[in-house]
Structures are given as C-alpha cells and as structure tokens.
Amino acid sequence: MKYLMSIIPVSVSLLLLGCVFCGPQRELTIVVSSTNTFLDSAKVDSIFALNALDSKGQLVSKNITGIQEFPISLRADSTTYVYTYEGSKKTADTLTIFYEREFRYKGDCGFVVNANKPRDGRTHRSTFEKVEVRYGTYVAPNSWKVGAQDTSTGIYVEIK
Amino acid sequence: MMKTLAALITIVSLAFTTYAQEDSTRGRYLGLDVINSVPTYVLPNWYYIRKTIVIEPYYRFDIKKPDASIVIGAGFAKGSTHQYDEFNPSQSFRGAYFRASYEFKYRPRFISVGYGPIISFAGYNGKFRFEGPTFGDYEGSFQERNNVAIGWEGYIAYDLKLSRDLSLRFLLRNVMGRRTKASVYVQYYPGFGYTPPVLNNRFLYSGGLSFQLYYKLR
Numbered sequence: 001m002k003y004l005m006s007i008i009p010v011s012v013s014l015l016l017l018g019c020v021f022c023g024p025q026r027e028l029t030i031v032v033s034s035t036n037t038f039l040d041s042a043k044v045d046s047i048f049a050l051n052a053l054d055s056k057g058q059l060v061s062k063n064i065t066g067i068q069e070f071p072i073s074l075r076a077d078s079t080t081y082v083y084t085y086e087g088s089k090k091t092a093d094t095l096t097i098f099y100e101r102e103f104r105y106k107g108d109c110g111f112v113v114n115a116n117k118p119r120d121g122r123t124h125r126s127t128f129e130k131v132e133v134r135y136g137t138y139v140a141p142n143s144w145k146v147g148a149q150d151t152s153t154g155i156y157v158e159i160k
Numbered sequence: 161m162m163k164t165l166a167a168l169i170t171i172v173s174l175a176f177t178t179y180a181q182e183d184s185t186r187g188r189y190l191g192l193d194v195i196n197s198v199p200t201y202v203l204p205n206w207y208y209i210r211k212t213i214v215i216e217p218y219y220r221f222d223i224k225k226p227d228a229s230i231v232i233g234a235g236f237a238k239g240s241t242h243q244y245d246e247f248n249p250s251q252s253f254r255g256a257y258f259r260a261s262y263e264f265k266y267r268p269r270f271i272s273v274g275y276g277p278i279i280s281f282a283g284y285n286g287k288f289r290f291e292g293p294t295f296g297d298y299e300g301s302f303q304e305r306n307n308v309a310i311g312w313e314g315y316i317a318y319d320l321k322l323s324r325d326l327s328l329r330f331l332l333r334n335v336m337g338r339r340t341k342a343s344v345y346v347q348y349y350p351g352f353g354y355t356p357p358v359l360n361n362r363f364l365y366s367g368g369l370s371f372q373l374y375y376k377l378r
Contacts, residue, residue, distance in 0.1 A: 026291040049294060056294045074290050074298035103288075103300050105344050107361060111288040111300065 021150045022109035023139035027074055030097060030155040032081075033067045036128065038090075039159065045086040049079060072155070074113060077101060096125040097133060097157060106139065114138045115155060130160035187229075191218030191329065191374040200239060209348050210250070212239025218372060220263070227265040231274060234258050237350040249289060255282030255350025259313060275314040278335060280351035282307045284344065302344055309349060309364055311337020319374070329372040337364045 034040070047060040051073060059070055059081070072079040077100055083093040099115040106112045117123065117135040124131050136153030196214035204210040216235040223230055240252045261276030285303040292298055315333040322328055335352055342362035349355055353366035 027294060052294050053296055059294075071292075071294040073295035074292050075295055079295075103290075103298075105302070107342075108357075110345065111290075111302075113290055113298075 019143045019145065019148050020108045021140040021142060021152060022106065023112050023114065023137075023152055025110065025112060027071050028113060028115055028138055028154065029069045029071050030157055031067060031069055032095075032157045032159065034159040035066075036130075036159045039083075042088045042090065043086040045084045048082045048084070049073075050082065051076065051080075072097065072099065072115065074101060077118070093127045094125075095128060095131065095157075095159070097155065098122050098124060099135070099155060108142075112139045124157070126159075128159050132158045132160065134158075186222040186224075187220075188222075188377040189218075189220040189374045190377060191220060191233075191372045192216070193218070193370055193372040195371040205242070208242050208354055209239050210242055212237060214239075216370075216372070218374070220374070225264075227267070229263050231259075231261045231263055231276070233260070235280075235351055239348075241347040249287045251284055251286035251347055253282055253284050253346065253348055253350060255280055257281065257351030259351070261313065261315075263317075270318065272317045272319070273315070274317065275312070278311045278313050278337065278351055280309045280311075280337075280349065282309070282346075282350045284346055286344075304344060306341075307346075308340045309337045309352060310340070311335050311352060311364060325376045325378075327374045327376075329374055331370045331372060332367075333370065334367040335365070338362060339364060 044060070046058050047068070047070075048057045049059055049070065050057070060068060070079075070081060078096055078098045080094060080096040083095070085091060085093075098118045100118050102114040102116055103111060104114075114137060115135075116137075123133040123135075134156045136156065138152050138154050140150050140152040193216040194214070196216070197212060199207045200209050200212040200214075214235070214237045216233055218231055218233045220229050220231045222228070235257045236255070237257075238254045240250045242250060257278060257280035259276060259278040261274040263272050263274030265272050283303075283305045284307065285301065287299055287301045289300075290298040313333055313335040315331050317329050317331040320328045320330070337352060339349075339362055345357045345361045347354065349364055349366070352364045353368050355364045355366050
C-alpha cells in the first residue's frame with residue numbers, strides 16, 4: 001500500500017504532462033506560402049528580415065520553394081521581410097506582418113508567448129498585391145483526453 | 161483575504177488561550193534562528209538561495225501537561241534564488257510568516273516532536289527570457305504581491321545543552337501547504353522553503369534542517 005501511494009502522484013503528473021501544450025517557448029515562426037506566379041518566375045535573390053541581429057537577417061537565398069518558415073520578432077509587434085530579385089524589372093518587394101505579442105504565465109509550462117491578431121484589424125502591409133494572413137494560436141489549450149493532439153498552428157501567410 | 165484573516169486570528173487566539181495557562185514556574189525560552197542565512201552568503205553559487213536574510217525569533221513555553229510546550233514563531237526572509245537556467249532566471253522574494261506549534265518531549269529518544277499551522281505572506285519579482293536567435297532575446301519581468309500560503313508543519317528536534325541557560329536546537333522539519341493565489345512558480349517560498357514545481361504551483365511541500373539558539377528566561 002505504501003508503494004502504491006508513492007506511485008500514484010508520479011503517474012498522475014505524467015498524465016498531466018502528456019496533455020499540456022506550452023507552444024514554442026522561444027522566438028516564434030510564421031509559415032509563408034506563395035501561389036504568386038511572379039514569385040515563381042522571378043529569380044528571388046534573397047529574403048531579408050529587417051531589424052535582425054547582424055548576419056542573421058538573410059533568411060533565404062536563391063531557389064525559393066512554395067512554403068517558407070520565417071521567424072518573427074518578439075521585440076516588436078510587426079516584422080518586415082524584404083524580397084530582392086535578380087534579372088527582373090522589379091528589384092524588391094516588402095512584406096510586413098502585424099501581430100500582438102502576448103506573454104503570460106501558464107501552469108506546468110512557465111512563461112509562454114503567443115502572437116494574436118491585432119485588435120485594430122491591420123494584418124499586413126505589402127507591395128505584393130494580394131496577401132492573406134490567418135491567425136492561429138501558438139499555445140493550444142490543455143486537453144484531458146488521452147493522446148490529445150497539439151492544435152496550435154500559429155500565423156499563416158499566403159501571398160497570392 | 162477574509163479567509164487569510166480568519167486563519168491568522170485563529171492562530172493568534174490559539175496562542176493566547178495557551179498562554180493563559182502559563183505560570184512563572186514553568187520553563188520559558190526565547191529562540192533565534194539566523195543560521196539559515198549563513199550558507200546563502202558563504203556559498204552563494206552553490207546554495208539554492210543567495211544573499212538572503214532569514215530571521216526567525218521563537219518563544220517557547222511549557223504548559224501544564226507534563227513534557228509539553230507551545231512554540232510561537234515569526235519569521236522574515238528577503239533575498240533571491242539562484243539562476244537555474246536561461247529560461248528561469250533568478251527571482252527576488254520578500255516575506256513574513258507566523259507559526260505556532262504544539263510540542264511534546266519523547267523521553268526515550270531525547271527528542272521533541274511538534275506540529276502546528278504556519279501562515280506566510282510573500283511578494284515576488286523576477287524576470288523571464290525568451291531566446292531570439294534572429295531578432296534578439298526578449299526579456300520580460302513579473303511581479304506578484306500579497307501572495308498568501310497556509311500550511312501545516314511537523315518536526316522533530318534535538319536540544320543540545322550548551323550552558324545553564326543556552327541550548328542549541330537541531331530541527332528537522334517537513335511542511336506542506338497551499339497558496340491561496342497560485343500563478344507563477346516560485347523557487348522559494350518564505351517560511352516553507354524550496355518547493356518542487358508540481359500541481360500547477362498551488363501546493364507547497366518542503367522540508368529541511370535548521371538550527372536555533374534558545375535562551376532560558378528566568
């Protein structure tokens with residue numbers, strides 16, 4: 001009985017750990033997908049992030065594929081990316097994504113960070129004609145179900 | 161806050177009703193524990209709290225019942241915890257606490273056994289850091305005021321007589337309690353001690369060794 005009593009708390013906490021979703025407790029990333037035919041045909045030289053640390057700003061060079069994952073700044077409520085081209089009339093495009101950072105304490109996780117849709121409704125500013133931003137949470141609610149899946153998706157950007 | 165106040169009044173009135181039974185022929189002792197602070201200054205990088213002032217005065221008096229006594233204690237702690245890792249930097253804390261216990265001597269083993277309630281009022285502040293390899297780290301801070309914890313403590317103690325009036329008490333304690341408002345995990349709770357991060361940080365469980373110097377009043 002003594003042994004049983006000492007095992008119970010351990011197994012209970014293991015169960016709790018299995019269903020707690022903390023999200024990435026570091027710099028967040030967004031997913032940028034492109035169905036823009038210009039991006040497909042243009043020779044993208046590189047994609048830069050503004051206000052990045054020295055030498056960390058260049059996110060992508062050459063051969064961009066359909067779906068990219070870019071980091072967003074935790075030090076501001078917006079992040080701007082600059083696309084530069086080679087062998088095209090157009091020399092650059094910019095894409096700014098707006099979000100609202102939320103730092104809070106979540107039990108069993110510690111501090112967590114989320115990026116929400118801005119309250120003023122402004123989602124982006126860009127030289128790309130059609131951009132769509134969808135906001136999903138980075139910190140999914142906890143679930144008591146066994147084998148529950150993390151439903152966090154984060155921010156998803158589509159350049160059309 | 162009302163609950164807290166009620167608990168405090170209970171403890172104080174408990175102390176006073178037992179105080180009424182006291183008479184001058186029975187032993188009365190004044191105790192002090194300041195040794196808790198020593199390792200935090202001597203070994204600040206190895207101990208779990210650093211540069212922490214811990215002052216705990218005690219008053220113990222024997223009651224009518226043979227070999228039984230009541231201990232009333234207060235405490236004050238101010239300091240900071242050690243940094244565990246990048247994500248959990250150090251926390252500063254400040255707290256005051258009160259405890260009362262009923263204690264009896266267990267003659268065959270030369271020890272005393274005691275138990276009783278403890279209430280602790282604490283405030284915290286600290287920082288947290290999110291790693292940002294591309295744009296730089298984000299450092300935030302948090303502050304908590306008026307955190308209250310109520311608990312129950314049990315201990316065994318051994319008294320080493322140093323002279324006619326002085327004795328040194330070695331005390332091994334175990335304490336568990338509950339925070340009335342639990343949010344941020346605290347690495348050290350004044351009056352309780354180090355507590356593991358389980359069950360949403362609401363429950364406190366701790367144990368430890370302490371040394372107290374007692375002076376017999378005449």
